[in-house]
Amino acid sequence: MLRLCSTSKVRQEILRNFRIPFVVNDNGFDEESLKIESPSSFAYMAALSKYTSVLERYGLEIPLLVVDSVVSCKGILQRKAKSEEEALMFLKAQSGGTLSVISCAILHCEAFYYTDLSATHYELNYFRQSDMESYLQSELWKGKAGAVMVEGFHKDFIKKQVGSTHNAMGLHIEALLPFLKDIK
Numbered sequence: 001m002l003r004l005c006s007t008s009k010v011r012q013e014i015l016r017n018f019r020i021p022f023v024v025n026d027n028g029f030d031e032e033s034l035k036i037e038s039p040s041s042f043a044y045m046a047a048l049s050k051y052t053s054v055l056e057r058y059g060l061e062i063p064l065l066v067v068d069s070v071v072s073c074k075g076i077l078q079r080k081a082k083s084e085e086e087a088l089m090f091l092k093a094q095s096g097g098t099l100s101v102i103s104c105a106i107l108h109c110e111a112f113y114y115t116d117l118s119a120t121h122y123e124l125n126y127f128r129q130s131d132m133e134s135y136l137q138s139e140l141w142k143g144k145a146g147a148v149m150v151e152g153f154h155k156d157f158i159k160k161q162v163g164s165t166h167n168a169m170g171l172h173i174e175a176l177l178p179f180l181k182d183i184k
Contacts, residue, residue, distance in 0.1 A: 002183070003062040005054040008143075010151075011067060011171045018173055020180055027066060029053040031079070039072035040102050042079075044117055046070075047104035055108070063109035063183050069170045071146025072100040072119075078146030084136050087147040091135070094146070095157075096126040101148060101168040107176055109183050116175040120163030122150070127157055 002020060004011060005027040015022050027050040034049065036042040046068035054064055071078040073093045081087035100121045107114045131153070141147035148154055150168045166173045 001062055002065045002180070003054070003058060005050060005058075005064060005066045006170075008067075008170055010169050014166055014169060014171045014173050018177070018180075022065070023062065025054070025058065027054050028057060031068070037077055039070050039075075039077045039100070040117065040119070042077055043068050043070045043102045043104040047106050047115075051106045051108070060108065060110050063107065065105065065107050065176075067103060067105045067171055069101060069103040069145050071148050072102060073097065073146065078148075080143055080145055081141060081147045087136055087141045088132065090147045091127060091132050094124055094127070094148070094154075095132075096124060098123050099146065099148065101145070101150070101163075101170075103167050103170060103172055105172060105176060107179055111182065112179065114176075114179050116172055118164065118167045118172040118175060120150075120161065120165070120168040122154070122158050122168070123160040124154070125157045125159050131156075 002022040004022045004024050029050040031046050034045055036045055047066055051066040078090045100119045102119045105116045135153040164172050164174055
């Protein structure tokens with residue numbers, strides 16, 4: 001059993017698909033307090049800050065899993081869009097270019113502490129204006145770093161992928177599985 005300290009429905013779905021039992025708890029950390037521009041540094045510090053918060057709040061009675069994901073496009077950090085206009089700006093920057101999804105996961109139980117910082121890179125075709133408009137209207141981009149949804153909107157535009165799809169969805173489960181088998 002894990003304590004997933006994330007309300008991400010996609011992370012929950014990944015754990016369910018791999019038959020990892022878990023409970024969900026809020027991490028109690030406001031990412032907006034971080035003033036970091038480097039995408040990989042932001043993902044790491046956000047995960048570490050969330051971890052510090054949940055360790056104090058919940059302890060290790062149940063193993064903790066804390067994750068943060070960000071998008072880097074042309075080296076620029078893309079967080080969760082605060083508006084449809086910002087989401088459109090992110091999509092336009094990504095169209096025909098390369099984006100990276102960087103995820104940091106911290107798994108801690110009484111037996112060990114594990115940190116994984118992974119990136120998945122996508123070379124993308126150009127987005128059609130009509131597809132961007134439909135995606136924005138669907139509001140599926142809400143709550144997604146960089147408005148990226150590799151299992152949805154972005155899927156049809158991927159020209160080349162390097163790295164794990166699960167990582168790009170927000171949880172690099174392949175890196176965690178060897179450790180999770182020891183705590184089931």
